[in-house]
Structure formats: C-alpha cells, structure tokens
Amino acid sequence: MKYNIWNSFIESEKSKGKHNLQFHLSREDKCNICSDLCAYKTTINGKLYFIQYIEGKIHWIHYKKCWDSEVYQYIYGRLKSIAIECNYKQYYSILLQSATRITWKEMEELCPNIELSDNDRRCLLIQIDPNHAKDIIYEELKCKIQEWGFNFVEDKLESGSQYKGLHYKRIADNEYLVFNTAAYYPKMHIYALDLWRCYYHNEKEIGKKNPTSIVKMALSFQIDRDYHLIKEYVESK
Incomplete structure (x- = not known):
C-alpha cells in the first residue's frame, strides 16, 4: 500500500489524540493489500480458487482463518513500522476492527484473475487434492522411466507376481534394472x-521367465528418495 495512505491515517489518528488506532479498511485499501500479498484467483475445471505467490512459489489460500491472520499481521506490521518511523511511540497499540477483514466475496471481486502455467497448475492441484497428487506423481514417474530409456513389456517379473507391467533397462551383460x-x-x-x-x-527371457538372480533396490520407488540408485545408469556420460 502507498506510504502516504498509511501516513495520512497515522496523522489523522494523532490529531484525534487517541492512544489506540481504530483502523478500518476502505475498498481501495483491501485491493492494495491483496496486491501486496500477491493474492490472485484462478479457475480450474469450473471451480474458483484463491492463491498466493510466496517467494515465487504458488500456495493455495485454503483456510479463511489463515488468510485473516495474514492480513491482520500485514496491517499491524505496516502501521507499527510507520508509527516507529514517525516517532509516534504512543501508537504502538493498534486495535484492528472487524472491518479489517477481507471476505471471500471481496477477494473474488478484488483479486485479479491469473492463468496458471502448467507447472503452477500441477503444484496447485497437488495441494488441493492429495489423491490427485498421487495420480500425478505416478504418471510423472512412468514418463520419467520412459525418458530414462527403459523398455516396456506387458508381462510379470516372476510367475508369482500379481500385476503385469515391466520396465527394464540393460546396464551390463545379462544385467538389467527392472521396475515392476x-x-x-x-x-x-x-x-x-x-x-x-x-x-x-x-533379453528375450524378461517377462517370460523368472530372473536367474534378483536383488531388491527400492520398494515403491520415489524419484526424490531413490534416484541416486539409478543415476549413473540413466544420465548421459
């Protein structure tokens, strides 16, 4: 928010001789706060969501009480810093009235609409729906396995395996990395x-016969946790 808006408010309250700042937000103030807090609205599959960008990363504004708290802390901190700067030490006690709240309805009107990049949309969906996150992570892992040069066969690792579907990559004579x-x-x-x-x-035996030897490397493979196990085999040298 512009410095002169806050400063004018301090001057106004000082002239009234008050020891507590009775602060109320105008519509313009609320619009500026939404802008300063990098709050936006976006629509995914016909549903409206409110988001923030914090240090360049997208965050879903989920709980109203969290948003109220953030707005409160922002206003309190801004007014206090100006009071200190202007040497109004008697105004350190700041009383924020209910009018400082920015309702969901007001956010819908005040927050600018934003079109998300594919990556931001992915990150937001993961925050919104943990189940959808699992779907995304699984599909991304399969895409990565393909990028790493693994072949696919619609067969089982061993005769006793429950599910079909093998991804394999030759790493030495008669030696293969296998995702099942x-x-x-x-x-x-x-x-x-x-x-x-x-x-x-x-190679013709893969999926048709049990391996002659098998060594466990990682159960329920996760890229961030287990990639180091295969790094030397999938990165170009």
Missing part, C-alpha cells in the same frame, strides 16, 4: 513401482 508394478488400484489412488536388479540369460 507392485500395486495398481486407480479407484483408491494407490500405485507402486518396485525397482530390482535382475539377471537373465538374454
């Missing part, structure tokens, strides 16, 4: 791809 489908329940948003180091006599 360990869990797949789309309706429950449960997925798992386990990583193994497997040995076969030749």
Whole structure:
C-alpha cells in the first residue's frame, strides 16, 4: 500500500489524540493489500480458487482463518513500522476492527484473475487434492522411466507376481534394472513401482521367465528418495 495512505491515517489518528488506532479498511485499501500479498484467483475445471505467490512459489489460500491472520499481521506490521518511523511511540497499540477483514466475496471481486502455467497448475492441484497428487506423481514417474530409456513389456517379473507391467533397462551383460508394478488400484489412488536388479540369460527371457538372480533396490520407488540408485545408469556420460 502507498506510504502516504498509511501516513495520512497515522496523522489523522494523532490529531484525534487517541492512544489506540481504530483502523478500518476502505475498498481501495483491501485491493492494495491483496496486491501486496500477491493474492490472485484462478479457475480450474469450473471451480474458483484463491492463491498466493510466496517467494515465487504458488500456495493455495485454503483456510479463511489463515488468510485473516495474514492480513491482520500485514496491517499491524505496516502501521507499527510507520508509527516507529514517525516517532509516534504512543501508537504502538493498534486495535484492528472487524472491518479489517477481507471476505471471500471481496477477494473474488478484488483479486485479479491469473492463468496458471502448467507447472503452477500441477503444484496447485497437488495441494488441493492429495489423491490427485498421487495420480500425478505416478504418471510423472512412468514418463520419467520412459525418458530414462527403459523398455516396456506387458508381462510379470516372476510367475508369482500379481500385476503385469515391466520396465527394464540393460546396464551390463545379462544385467538389467527392472521396475515392476507392485500395486495398481486407480479407484483408491494407490500405485507402486518396485525397482530390482535382475539377471537373465538374454533379453528375450524378461517377462517370460523368472530372473536367474534378483536383488531388491527400492520398494515403491520415489524419484526424490531413490534416484541416486539409478543415476549413473540413466544420465548421459
């Protein structure tokens, strides 16, 4: 918010000889606060969401009480800093009335609309719906496995495996990295791809015969946790 707006308010209250600042927000003030707090609105699949950008990262404004608290802290801090700067020490006690709140309806009117980038849309959906997050992470892992040069066969790792679907990559003579489908329940948003180091006599045996030897590398593989296990095999040298 512009300095002169806050300063004029301080001067006005000082002239009244008050020891507590009775602060009320105008519509313009509320609009400026939404702007200063980087608050926007966006629509996904016909539903309206409020978001903030904090240090360049998108955040979903979920709980109204959290937004109220943030607005309160922002106003309090701004007024106090100006009071100190202007040497109005008697005005450190600031009483914020209910008029300082910015309602959801006002946010819908005051916050500018924003079109999200694909990455920001992904990040927002993950925050909004944990189940959707699981779907996204699973699909992204499958895409990464393909990018890493793995081949796919619609077969089982071993004869006793429950699910079909193998991704494999040759890393040495008769030695392969293999992702197998360990869990797949789309309706429950449960997925798992386990990583193994497997040995076969030749590539044609993969998915047709059990490996001659198998070593567990990571159950329910997660890129951020387990990528170091395969880094040397999938990055170009």
